[in-house]
Amino acid sequence: MFKRATKGRSSYHHGDLHRALIEVALRLIAEEGASGFTLREVARRAGVSHAAPYRHFADKMALLAAVAEEGFRALRQRMLEVGIRMPVEPPAHFRALGVEYVRFAVEHPAHFRVMFGPDIIDPTIYPTLHEVSHGTFTLLIEAIAAGQQAQAIRPGESWALALAAWAQVHGLATLLVDHCVAVTDPAQVVALAEQATDMLYEGLRSEGTRHKVKGTGVGEPLAEAKIAY
């Protein structure tokens, strides 16, 4: 305990401004939303000049990428906890994952928008962001693959089925967050998410009842598609 962080009004040095900026940014985005998020305001709240953040982040987008990264870490954590406290059996586990995703979105709408919205033009140029977001999506692919091994989910490329599942819950989350659907009651949000995931699960189950369509079915290649997140 000989060394301690310089506290109080340490002339101009900040103990760990990098970390402080991310935390201020997280609070600001939760309070003011993505549109009220300003690099100058972050600096103001952190008690430094508006130029100081540029010693730690290349530009506004880089700070936003750090914020998004924290978001994916939190989302991933919640999805992992679902796996821990739930029976990992296809229908219930699958539904719980979807519900958790939608709940995260409506509880942290601005954060959710930063994670998936257009503010970060190309997420792949931020390696740590790319890694953790990719890891989050991987949880879903694994859940699908496990269901396939248990014969509870139809055969086929796991990632393609996972993408359809992701689209379902992401769509519902987006419509709620963007106020396209005016639902605020948390219980009703959960009900909508359960309905959506259950309906999708029907589609995931068996290929036997499917209508055949010319070309481009689920079993086909689609090999070149890449998941950015």
Next chain:
Amino acid sequence: MFKRATKGRSSYHHGDLHRALIEVALRLIAEEGASGFTLREVARRAGVSHAAPYRHFADKMALLAAVAEEGFRALRQRMLEVGIRMPVEPPAHFRALGVEYVRFAVEHPAHFRVMFGPDIIDPTIYPTLHEVSHGTFTLLIEAIAAGQQAQAIRPGESWALALAAWAQVHGLATLLVDHCVAVTDPAQVVALAEQATDMLYEGLRSEGTRHKVKGTGVGEPLAEAKIAY
């Protein structure tokens, strides 16, 4: 033909600046994206001072709402054309509607973002926007209801099933537009959209095979939810 629009460099009067601003805005948003969309730039391209737009639109959001309205009109038109040139039988019609929705999104990504994104805080305060966007969603509800009458789609509240269907295609569209899924080949976009709608259709078909879950099933009320668009 006695009266004609004042053309060329009419001193400062613009024939129909209101209309001109919307059209310039549409072009600008297609060229530069939603982030590069600036009221001052719109004015510049329209050849008027940066204060002139305020005689025709209350603020930036009001012009954005007009742009969004045009978008919904175009989307609605495309969905109507699907109904005209397709057999209106549940599986094929349903898939074609979903594919058209996703195609519109990837062909006009910035426009799509304005229509559904966070730029327009509350769309319901713009009556004409609200009307046309609501009308677009109504097409989907009607398609579901028709499927129910033909016994091709399970019974239940049409709007709740329509919401799940909307979420599916909206989610895929959003993931593509926001580059979360790196697919650029149009044929592959169509393939993904067909896969997603076909999987969803399985869930829409019959309630018979569904897993029963405690509470909050598809058949339950959910009555208070309102669709904003």
Next chain:
DNA sequence: ACCTGAACACCGTTCAAGT
């Protein structure tokens, strides 16, 4: 090494003044 202050080129919005 890390931060500040002034500066630059932009915004959205308002408002008196022009025709």
Next chain:
DNA sequence: ACCTGAACACCGTTCAAGT
């Protein structure tokens, strides 16, 4: 009635200068 020009309070970003 419709538009302009100057003004205000903001941005993001850069850069010489400070300690």
